[in-house]
Amino acid sequence: MSQVMVVDALAGRVPVGSQVTVKGWIRTRRDSKAGLSFLTVHDGSCFDPIQVVAPNTLANYEDEILRITAGCSVIVQGELVESQGKGQAFEVQASSIEIVGWVDDPDTYPIAAKRHTFEYLREVAHLRPRTNTFGAVARVRHCLAMAVHRYFDEHGFAWIHTPIITASDCEGAGEMFGVSTLDLVNLPRTEEGAIDYAEDFFGRPAYLTVSGQLDVECYCQSLTKVYTFGPTFRAENSNTPRHLAEFWMIEPEIAFADLNDNADLAEDFLKFIYRALLEERSDDMAFFEKRIEPDAIKRLEMFIESSFERMEYGDAIEALKKSGKSFEFPVEWGRDLQTEHERYLTEEYVKRPVVVMNYPKQIKPFYMRCNDDGRTVAAMDVLAPGIGEIIGGSQREERLDVLDQRIAETGLPPEPYWWYRDLRRYGTVPHAGFGLGFERTIQYATGMANIRDVIPFPRTPKNAEF
RNA sequence: UCCCCGAUAGCUCAAUUGGUAGAGCGAGUGGCUGUUAACCACUAGGUUGCUGGUUCGAGUCCAGCUCGGGGAGCCA
Numbered sequence: 240m241s242q243v244m245v246v247d248a249l250a251g252r253v254p255v256g257s258q259v260t261v262k263g264w265i266r267t268r269r270d271s272k273a274g275l276s277f278l279t280v281h282d283g284s285c286f287d288p289i290q291v292v293a294p295n296t297l298a299n300y301e302d303e304i305l306r307i308t309a310g311c312s313v314i315v316q317g318e319l320v321e322s323q324g325k326g327q328a329f330e331v332q333a334s335s336i337e338i339v340g341w342v343d344d345p346d347t348y349p350i351a352a353k354r355h356t357f358e359y360l361r362e363v364a365h366l367r368p369r370t371n372t373f374g375a376v377a378r379v380r381h382c383l384a385m386a387v388h389r390y391f392d393e394h395g396f397a398w399i400h401t402p403i404i405t406a407s408d409c410e411g412a413g414e415m416f417g418v419s420t421l422d423l424v425n426l427p428r429t430e431e432g433a434i435d436y437a438e439d440f441f442g443r444p445a446y447l448t449v450s451g452q453l454d455v456e457c458y459c460q461s462l463t464k465v466y467t468f469g470p471t472f473r474a475e476n477s478n479t480p481r482h483l484a485e486f487w488m489i490e491p492e493i494a495f496a497d498l499n500d501n502a503d504l505a506e507d508f509l510k511f512i513y514r515a516l517l518e519e520r521s522d523d524m525a526f527f528e529k530r531i532e533p534d535a536i537k538r539l540e541m542f543i544e545s546s547f548e549r550m551e552y553g554d555a556i557e558a559l560k561k562s563g564k565s566f567e568f569p570v571e572w573g574r575d576l577q578t579e580h581e582r583y584l585t586e587e588y589v590k591r592p593v594v595v596m597n598y599p600k601q602i603k604p605f606y607m608r609c610n611d612d613g614r615t616v617a618a619m620d621v622l623a624p625g626i627g628e629i630i631g632g633s634q635r636e637e638r639l640d641v642l643d644q645r646i647a648e649t650g651l652p653p654e655p656y657w658w659y660r661d662l663r664r665y666g667t668v669p670h671a672g673f674g675l676g677f678e679r680t681i682q683y684a685t686g687m688a689n690i691r692d693v694i695p696f697p698r699t700p701k702n703a704e705f
Numbered sequence: 706u707c708c709c710c711g712a713u714a715g716c717u718c719a720a721u722u723g724g725u726a727g728a729g730c731g732a733g734u735g736g737c738u739g740u741u742a743a744c745c746a747c748u749a750g751g752u753u754g755c756u757g758g759u760u761c762g763a764g765u766c767c768a769g770c771u772c773g774g775g776g777a778g779c780c781a
Binding site: 269270275277292344347473478630680 | 773777780
């Protein structure tokens with residue numbers, strides 16, 4: 240009598256006639272007056288639950304089995320048999336069912352056996368993993384995370400654990416969360432009246448990281464191929480279905496590489512992880528296709544098969560001007576692309592993922608490499624239909640004199656970047672990298688419209704429950 | 706942060722011009738059936754988000770607040 244996971248039983252990996260133990264949670268109970276009840280038991284190992292047949296000869300049939308409701312936890316012992324009914328190949332003919340945990344008040348159990356809106360389920364985020372959708376999202380998320388590590392491992396990348404706490408606002412972009420042990424009610428002051436950070440834990444202002452890029456560049460200059468994959472924080476007051484205050488970002492960085500190598504990596508990498516998803520989570524993807532996004536699987540297959548369109552920023556501007564569309568925001572060389580522009584390019588103009596390259600330098604950060612034309616930098620954005628910007632990256636400026644000039648142009652103080660500048664003093668090499676939003680990667684794959692529904696416990700402005 | 710929309714039973718939503726609060730699902734009880742979005746009948750379930758205002762009377766009108774959704778900005 241060995242414990243069996245539902246996925247193994249349903250996949251036919253357990254011989255019919257075996258005595259098995261199944262442990263999990265009840266999804267539904269249906270009673271038949273033929274003298275038996277049908278229970279579906281879910282253990283999260285795959286999308287489908289397994290059906291358990293409970294005959295009324297069980298000792299606890301009248302007083303317990305007939306009181307089972309959705310959400311109860313059970314341990315079922317019985318024989319794995321071929322199902323007599325339609326809808327499933329195998330089921331468990333129970334010889335005993337132990338109710339491990341009852342549902343306190345079935346009338347108010349938040350996850351009733353019915354459809355719920357995602358907005359409602361966010362309010363019960365501790366229970367939503369019990370639903371079909373959030374179970375599927377969790378398995379897809381895990382599958383993609385493992386595929387990320389597998390891709391990099393197989394291609395010789397080292398995973399670098401860049402710090403979560405950082406002492407400098409290195410990118411100069413994005414509001415940061417402060418990290419402090421100072422008493423907010425009684426802040427230490429300098430003689431001038433400013434907050435005296437010398438008294439703080441790190442002896443200086445500290446923040447949660449908005450990117451591991453600058454740190455990971457240090458390891459790139461020794462290990463050649465590196466990446467980060469971890470939580471990232473932005474204190475922006477963004478209220479959209481595409482933004483979180485805490486999200487996970489993947490940032491590869493490659494040495495002896497230029498922007499084209501970078502784009503090649505982005506394309507190869509994305510295709511790899513989505514191919515893995517289609518192969519390993521076909522059950523969950525079938526659900527997303529059926530209930531969430533009718534083209535979910537086809538879209539990923541097309542994504543894998545077609546090559547990414549590569550387009551110069553200048554050509555993108557020309558294409559937008561010639562589109563005949565009336566955009567709300569003006570199209571002009573030197574201006575950044577707005578969401579409406581990006582959507583036109585990827586959804587209408589090329590109808591597949593597009594890599595826009597070489598943007599005007601005045602709209603991009605200081606660390607991006609200046610091109611020979613003197614007015615653009617080697618930046619790239621990967622735009623995907625339906626989701627917009629999924630990757631932002633660049634070749635990095637490896638020339639110290641040009642870097643210094645860019646820091647000065649941007650109006651940043653050079654002192655905090657002394658170690659970043661050192662990389663350019665000691666054996667500098669051309670290198671490049673990008674940042675991929677992990678949640679957006681999941682959104683694109685599943686069709687989940689709101690980013691808050693692809694992370695277990697979303698952190699957004701005014702929301703840190705759970 | 707800006708613009709628009711919303712908040713009524715456990716959940717999803719109704720409620721004419723301001724006039725006694727309704728349904729479906731879920732839950733409970735009974736019936737029926739190797740069932741599987743089960744089906745049929747009955748029952749229970751409400752300080753209409755909060756605070757104030759207008760009115761004989763407010764779910765409905767007005768103001769403020771809180772929370773949620775969509776769009777925009779910022780970006781991944």
